[in-house]
Amino acid sequence: MKEIKVHIAGKTYKVKLAETEEDKHKGLQGVTELPEDEGMLFIFDDEEVDTTNPISFWMKDTLIPLDIVFINDDLEVTQIFQGVPQTEDMMEADASYVLEVNQGSGINIGDELEFESNKKIKESDRMLVLNSGGEVQMELDGGERIFSRPHTKTLIKFAKKAAATNKDNDYMALGKRMFKFLGIQEKTDPEYVESKN
DSSP states (O other): OOEEEEEETTEEEEEEEEOSHHHHHHTTTTOOOOOTTEEEEEEOOGGGOBTTBOEEEOOTTOOSOEEEEEEOTTSBEEEEEEEOTTOOOOEEEOOSEEEEEESOOOOOTTOBOEEOOOOOOOGGGOEEEEOTTSOEEEEEOSSOOOSOHHHHHHHHHHHHHHHHHOOHHHHHHHHHHHHHHHHHHHTSOOOOOOOOO
């Protein structure tokens, strides 16, 4: 199972990614001890997320108390349950991700999940802004902003997730968000910032 690092509520966790049906079914069942900085992150694809049929978790065969954190498509915590070992009570909520960590994590509704990427930006990764004729109009080194601040924040979260998981679906989700925000910008009056150089 692949491991990545995520940040939430001021803490960094090394989490195992539960992506296959088998991994999701087993989860942390049978685990007798979980280090404070570790956990498991369940990732649900678009076809698995159905608002008429919420994501369900239980603690059958799970031996340690857990915080079961439901996270939406915007990487924001929407629901938290305290899982009692070896119970069969269902914990349900709409979610695109579910994070399992030790109980008492301090994670709260509204906290945001961030993916850590170990990839460094190389010279060849610089972004080029092209005009309709394909000519370079601008080179972006990484400090520039071409979206609104809220949209930039969202795109960074999705880009970190894609870089961390290296999954086509995550890159497609980033692309969808980018085109959505570009569509919004098309209908918004341009804003200009005067250079102080």
